[in-house]
Amino acid sequence: MKKFLNTPESVLSDALAGMAAAHPGLHVDQNAGVIRRAEETRVGKVALLSGGGSGHEPLHGGFVGTGMLDAACPGEVFTSPVPDQMLAAAKAVERGSGVVFVVKNYTGDVLNFQMAAELAADEGIEVQTVLVDDDVAVQDSTWTAGRRGTGATVFVEKIAGALAEQGADLAAVAGIGRRVNEASRSFAVALTACTTPANGKPGFDLPDDEIEIGVGIHGEPGRHRQKLAPAREIVASAMDAILAEPALADAGQVIVMVNGLGGTPLMELYVVFHEVAALLADKGAAIARSLVGNYVTSLDMAGASITVCRADAELLSLWDAPVNTPALRWGL
Amino acid sequence: MDIALTRQWVQAVAEAMDEHKDRLTQLDAAIGDADHGANMNRGFSAAVTALDTFEPESVGQLLTKVGNTLISSIGGASGPLYGSAFRAAGKALTTPEPDAAEFLAALRAGLAAIQAMGAAVLGDKTIVDAYAPALDAFAEELGAGGDLAHAAARAAKAADDGAHATIPLQARKGRASYLGPRSIGHQDPGATSTALIFEALAKVVNP
8 A cells, every 4th residue: 555644543634634724714623523614604594514434535525615515524534424523513504594414325424414413403403414316326226225425416515505605595405405416317437446544455356457337436336347448438338327317318408527536637537528528419418517527536546437417597507606615616 | 230241341342343353344345345343443442431431320321321432433334323222222221230131122122223223124234134143042041041141142152143144145235235246255244243242242241
């Protein structure tokens, strides 16, 4: 394992200290395990809170700021945060109008956020949860924990965050978050496994000439393994899975993200985007907005995920609304 | 089961988690995300620390404290599941120092909490596959006139057998479920840590 570490045990606290030093717009409370906006928001604003295991940076802490999240709770690497963190975060950022939890569909995240919601309710804080489950690689949701939450989390946090900033109420902010999730589907392909600092070696064995089709963001395997193929063929199988979803059946305007999993150069992500764009054009879909870069990573995994969101005028207008976070910034 | 013995149990679980953390993590690396050993070790070592300065008036209070600490320190799915189990066991106890039958009822409440939260049933390749047979063996031994020490020993054996029996199963809950058929052939880390917890119980009540 070659990584920039002081010790494997200190990776999270060292990284959080670095975030705090790099981004004065963030307030990082190491004891509480909470990253929140340094500036207090106005009374009456619905607060948007997310969290999850670390190792997916910039998700979620990099999306804290005006127009997006009010707070994020980083867990240990690939381990969901504990309810105390979400409760502390909720108490710190709620302004009397309730809190929306954005939760990726993994058993650990769901259980810990559920306990946090109960604790918050005990303290008189109203919570609504938006569960993100956009990963179409999980086909048999009856016999699994259900579709995983991946790239659509960025879209949910951006769009719901914009609506919260505009002063919408709790039900409306949660409602639009759920609508974005319903309209979004993702698919990921891994070229290599990732190595957690604690484990020190790759999470799964993937031969040099093979790729994992439908991988999860912690290296959970997907649909199958195959030999490495030209980008055009890999992207075509990913897009087939995404576009087979009823939610994306009608061609129309879409927001597209080609996301790097941590170990893939931007140049290759553009190769992927080129293929995605060609396939969408064939379907008659128009790419209204796009993101290309590392937004939901899996440590050092080489690979990419594609997320497509069917967007209407309302979603696009909220997408375009000003945002000022370490990882997304426009319209200011 | 008295307070001192329960303390020793938690201490023994913490020692077992420390000793087996690499093994649990390797099992988890095969079908999960390679953090179960570190998480369980962190949780139970936090529980031991919390108990150092805690003077409970009953076994129930002690177990509840352990549960709360696990919830606050483990994270992942294991935190809420194991934490709720210890909490539920603690809250189910009405007498300060329960006899073996009352203790069994508390352990049953713990299993019920796990199943209520995680919706897992026997055969899903989870904690339940070690926990449920352990309680059956515990109950059977008590029914046959055995004492706590014998019941705990049988429970430990049944939990360990149950954990081994997860090897041929296909996971249907949690992160391993995404593997589908590829989860077959690996022992479930959660069932394995449950077996360690019962083994620790057998050790302390049967010195």
